[in-house]
Amino acid sequence: MNDMDFPTPDVDIESVTPAELKGRIDASEDVTLLDARMESDYNEWKINGGTVESINVPYFNFLDEEVDDDILAQIPDDREVTVLCAKGGASEFVAGSLKERGYDVNHLEDGMNGWARIYEAVEVERYDGSGTLYQYQRPSSGCLGYLIVDGDEAAVIDPLRAFTDRYLEDAAERRSASPASQSQQDAKGLDVELKYAIDTHVHADHISGVRTLAEKGVEGIIPATAVDRGVTYDDEVTRAEDGDEFQVGDATIETVYTPGHTSGMTSYLIDGELLATGDGLFVESVARPDLEEGDEGAEDAAKQLYESLQDRVLTLPDDTLIGGAHFSDSAAPADDGTYTARIGQLTEDMAALTMEKAEFVELILSDMPPRPPNYEDIIATNLGQRDVDDEEAFELELGPNNCAASQESLAGD
Numbered sequence: 001m002n003d004m005d006f007p008t009p010d011v012d013i014e015s016v017t018p019a020e021l022k023g024r025i026d027a028s029e030d031v032t033l034l035d036a037r038m039e040s041d042y043n044e045w046k047i048n049g050g051t052v053e054s055i056n057v058p059y060f061n062f063l064d065e066e067v068d069d070d071i072l073a074q075i076p077d078d079r080e081v082t083v084l085c086a087k088g089g090a091s092e093f094v095a096g097s098l099k100e101r102g103y104d105v106n107h108l109e110d111g112m113n114g115w116a117r118i119y120e121a122v123e124v125e126r127y128d129g130s131g132t133l134y135q136y137q138r139p140s141s142g143c144l145g146y147l148i149v150d151g152d153e154a155a156v157i158d159p160l161r162a163f164t165d166r167y168l169e170d171a172a173e174r175r176s177a178s179p180a181s182q183s184q185q186d187a188k189g190l191d192v193e194l195k196y197a198i199d200t201h202v203h204a205d206h207i208s209g210v211r212t213l214a215e216k217g218v219e220g221i222i223p224a225t226a227v228d229r230g231v232t233y234d235d236e237v238t239r240a241e242d243g244d245e246f247q248v249g250d251a252t253i254e255t256v257y258t259p260g261h262t263s264g265m266t267s268y269l270i271d272g273e274l275l276a277t278g279d280g281l282f283v284e285s286v287a288r289p290d291l292e293e294g295d296e297g298a299e300d301a302a303k304q305l306y307e308s309l310q311d312r313v314l315t316l317p318d319d320t321l322i323g324g325a326h327f328s329d330s331a332a333p334a335d336d337g338t339y340t341a342r343i344g345q346l347t348e349d350m351a352a353l354t355m356e357k358a359e360f361v362e363l364i365l366s367d368m369p370p371r372p373p374n375y376e377d378i379i380a381t382n383l384g385q386r387d388v389d390d391e392e393a394f395e396l397e398l399g400p401n402n403c404a405a406s407q408e409s410l411a412g413d
Helices: 018-026 039-044 089-099 111-115 161-172 179-184 210-215 224-229 294-313 343-349 357-366 375-383 390-396
Strands: 031-035 052-056 081-084 105-108 120-123 132-138 143-150 153-157 193-198 219-223 238-240 245-248 251-257 266-270 274-278 321-324 340-342
Touching: 018 031, 018 111, 039 052, 081 089, 081 111, 089 105, 105 111, 143 161, 143 245, 143 251, 143 321, 153 161, 153 245, 161 193, 161 210, 161 390, 193 210, 193 245, 210 219, 219 224, 224 238, 251 294, 294 357, 321 343, 340 343, 375 390
Parallel strands: 031 052, 031 081, 081 105, 153 193, 193 219, 219 238, 274 321
Antiparallel strands: 120 132, 132 143, 143 153, 245 251, 251 266, 266 274, 321 340
């Protein structure tokens, strides 16, 4: 049954936009969610938060005129409940059924698809290099990207195809807000040229925006080492070799080869201040090593990851900021709201970063989470070996990222 099959409720149901729900969660308000998707979908991917109570009751329990009392007993009747589903049709139907029974309910507009469209830009206030650095955050999947702006130029690192127009708008549209207020607002409207779109590696959890931005005149950049995996469009973009530098105004982006998560995994050091590590190192964990060669190649990749971390990343000054391409529910944001941390803090908090190689490899191979949904199709798309339209691309990447070695935080262990 799809969303078009659900009858319109006989009662008026208020809707809550994804942005409104996100604002309530960010404000630490108590939020009760009734997720009407199937249990398997719910267990794979749901909305979390410190003040969020989430209940899963699939929509089919409400299709009969008489709803089982045991089902109704699971739903709080002493507070407001927000019903959600995949796209918004089932949740409106379920909310109507509950409202007719006296419940205080509303429903999430556009469901989890709408939730996946939330994309925020937060200034990295501790960045002390040239220009201004923003971190893009997609709460539905934990995807992170970076926008460095200096003078009249900008570059985006790890862009998502779903937000191609957003990057161009953020770089090109003039904003009326004064410079003093920019750190508290969205990065939109910086009135600069988007010069580069840069990928750290062949992603397995989302569709890259480098090719779509390149089609619009932005210089696309991919790691030269990623081409060996079978990239079909390398003649349309620039290949970044270890040590290559790219200039954005007075800010320099330096290419740092850091294989392990993938054979082509590459980090980018932004003006000596923040290392955009892709999926090599996160603020709460390290990369999983099995998405390219599977279980058979995971041990060798883990050893390579260890060497990259020890020789290329942790040798940078302790006050260098680390910013990964993802964050998980177990990650804690810094005071400025970004998922960034200094190398010195990470080595102090994350025992995995000070282990011997054998112990490190054993740890990260011991408890890897399920692989990202549709990861093989996503990889093929990002290699250019599979063509999908925008709608299919968006659907492919819905769900958790699962690119870290553990679903639990390794920081503070």
